[in-house]
Amino acid sequence: MSVIAEAALAGFFQVLFDKLTSPELWKIFQQEKVDADLKKWAITLRNIRKVLADAEEKQMTDEFVKSWLAELQDLAYDADDILDEFATEALRRELNAEEASTSTVIIKFINDCVGSDRDFVTLMRSKIEDIDTRLQKIVKDKKDLELKENSGGRTITTRSWPPSTSLVNESRTYGRDEDKKKIVKLLLESSDAQLSVIPIVGMGGLGKTTLAQLVYRDNEVSNYFDLKAWVCVSEDFDNLRLTKEILHSFTSKPWDNNSTLDSLQVELEEKLSTKKFLLILDDVWNEDYVLWTELRKPFESGALGSKIVVTTRNFGVTSTMGTTLPYKLEELSHDACLRVFTHHALDATDFSKYPELKEFGQKIVNKCKGVPLAAKVLGGLLRTARNRNEWENVLNSKILDIPEEKGKIFSVLKLSYNYLPSHLKRCFAYCSLFPKDDEFEEKDLVLLWMAEGLV
Template sequence: MSIIREAALSAFFEVLFEMLTSSDVLKIFKQERLHADLKKWKTMLLKIRSVLDDAEEKQMTSKLVKFWLDELEDLAYDADDILDECATEAVRRKVNAEAATSKVRKFIPTYCAGFNPSSVIFDANMRSKIEEIDARLQRIVTEMNGLGLIENTGRRTTTTRSWVPTTSLVNEGHVYGRDEDKKAIVKLLLSRELGDAQLSVISTLGMGGLGKTTLAQLVYNDVVVSRYFDLKAWACVSDDFDIVRVTKVILKSLIAPEIYDVNDLNLLQEKLFGRKFLFILDDVWNEDYDNWTKLRSPFEFGALGSKIIVTTRNHGVSSTIGTTPTYELKVLSNNDCWRIFTQHALGATSFTMHPELEEIGRKILCRCKGSPLAAKVLGGLLRTTHNHDEWKNVLHSKIWDIPEEKSNILSILKLSYKYLSSRLKRCSHIVHYSQRIMNLRKKSSSCYGGQKTLILKGCSHLTMLPKKFGNLVNLRHLDILDVNSIKEMPVGIEELKSLQTLSNFFVGKDTGSKIGDLMNLEFLQGRLCISNLENVLDVENARKANLNGKKSLDALVMKWEVDDLQDGTIAVDVLNMLKPHRTVKTLFIEGYAGVNFPMWLRDPSFPNMVELRVDRCGKCVSLPAVGQLPILKYLIITRMAKVQRLGPEFYGKGCLKSFQSLETLRFEDMQEWQDWIPCKVDYEEFPCLHELSISQCPKL
């Protein structure tokens, strides 16, 4: 059990207190003469919350504390269920009361109007549940007193800081180890090789904390770059890929908003016409090709040689929007990390004033593994103390030894998190999913049967979610966003039979979540991304997923993690079993290890398919025969290392009227592709094609 779980528990307590003071809950408790219980709950929960800081520290070394926290977590969710029922009952009674005063109800005898069997049943059940919670709460407080937990004294103080979008500003004096990277990007910006393109997109890729934004800032402020381009603009995109918002941000930086109306997006096209520009789109997560083309459309009116730099952690983004080879950022050298660490720990360039700390400082730095963010976080953590013992405590913190965490950077950030106040822990992004208990209380006014939404954001281990996850039988929407070191889906996912939208599904290893868990989710609609398909070893389990029966899925993404040792035969069988319903509109296959694509992708059995993307299928020797798909508009083929030839098989059966609706065709990083043989028939090929892009295909 990790600190993240305790953070979620702290945040959960905030929601419980909010519910305990809500007017609906207070009304029910008062009507049922249970307000004394409510007061008792508040008192005991306050006592428990005051020791959570100490408990989260001691649970790593004390099994008793760990067991106590497990029991507390169960109780917290059960108490929340009861408060949720009370809020729902309050709304139901309000609806009934309004109905009783309506014109229709005046014909009903008064002796009937006052009697409601539902209320009687609710009263009996609620009293029983509250008595059970009372007993469990009392037992937990008693056990807490025997664990020697210390109350939070409030000595840790800090200020809250909301998320701030990145800007183009940078202190170059505090940037280390990125000189060569800067030269490489500047060279790409000024390169004549790219200068003939109307618009080139350079993607810089790397994991969080490597310095992608910093590198973009250095390039953006370079004197030579500034002279080369007529216009420059910076936009922080993040996970809110709002096309209008991003366009307005760029427009504001190019014009005087007090003179022009920034809501007139046509101004951007006028402003860019015939001028060479440089735009930075920082922290892009959205890999939807259609959204990208919409955002890009006004940019295409600039002069030849215009450039866009995109920073992203997402390989999918890089392959979707980049028009040049991706520039992948590497880790820093130990020396450069040491300079960053020293700057933030001591506010100096060396340990001259604190030589006694240098040796242990270098040992601490080994935890950074070349990450500038890690060096900065650790340095900032130690900046407030120059005591050797305090530095030693950080070096030997048990957080480094938590076995479930393999990410060194995450451990460092958790160590920094450990020293936050309880209030800031509850506000931490890493427990975002606990906000309003993950939006579970988005109920309709009809009380029962209303839609529910669960949002999980920034979670590193989904298995740490509520143990009673499968009990959320009315859950309609499950969004899993911005997740890292994922292992498997939450226990009970297969029980959510009412689920309509599921953004991501991760196939677990061994005894983890199985793809067959999708079997009962027959009402899924919209977009579904299935990742870690290399973990599917049982073909029968893939059949159980029954994707072919999910008629409302519009977009399907299927991802295998690339592994040279992966059994291609199993991958072929698995993909054969994962045929989507014929109504699917978008299909993306990534990392598939088979030699050939399945038969279901070779016939015109998908009359609604508009977009197909195939990426990193490194063992395939041929492309899918999709030329007969009637309304296919976008076809993106990237990183197909074994394909040498495109011939009649690519166009489909008989080569008749191939690709009749295709508008965009892109080939990228096809290192062995040598021949492209036309159909050689009387019918015109690609009659609607607007864009053809071929890059990194040296043998063609």
């Protein structure tokens, strides 16, 4: 079972809850005296759903959790089939009640499919008992796995790669000159606003952090602002931690672990008072407006023209924090992506020294789709390889074939996926059913989602 299918369980559970609480279905549940059993299902499934976020994380490294999720998915689909049979039976009875005005051909067809009332009741009770037994086992196994409950928000996990810094080697970055000019222009233009927040948004691996680094180290920018600071925010938007790191970046003052948020914010406010400052908040995920308004209080003491640049792959962050239109970072051009690849693979800017590898290199870069992180990882895999067969193997490999310790592409993609709402996870998971390179129309895909009850 795929990782995406397992993570889609949270969205599928919502579909089950909607059916279990449907007034139309609840009527037939009560008629057949199975409402008490199905009410227990709803309560048990709600308790199980609380640990799904933790299970989705742990199944990557724990085979027992992965197996538990597989059993849970099978049970959820079987329970959904039972509820669909109840819905069909409810429709059959409704048609029977309106027999005088309804085609008897339709009624006979449905009767042939689901059988008589007595057959239906006997069959459903047997299936419900089977689900009850399996559900009890899943609950028992859940306790043995010691999965942690999540109160409703996303599980915050420690990032598996180091935080960013402001350092960058400009001679080794490619294809972002125009983007840099545009962001620098936004930073240097005069403004009547006390504080402007400029979001840079784009998918993971596009180079948002690199662009922010280029801007941060620009001489004209450095001369324009009185103070500068760089802080990597990541998934954990903790105001106490962030205020400490921001204050430290502005002042280089050692942290005092006993300081309160109030004392830190007062000190930061005094430091920024009447100063024109630039703050880079890299890799932001927070969409909580209240948290953001609390964090930004000290920044409002700065001079006119103070700027904050936020990098994020989440458009929800731009509406929460931004005061200007977000700057949407696009993919690199093919030539720029090729230079990134050859730099990391051959320590060169072209294939002049290795013409026999050019054909494979060009095709590998085409697979990168303008994403510099992909070009960097694939180039790094081939850094010590000069054999045509090794390059062909990388060309024919899938992204999931790349060992995690040799690249962070999967981690970057999975983090973006984890932050999708549960109902969108299930829609996204459906796309994995299509063969590689299969083309489909957006409208057709939405109709398929609707047919599956996803939207």
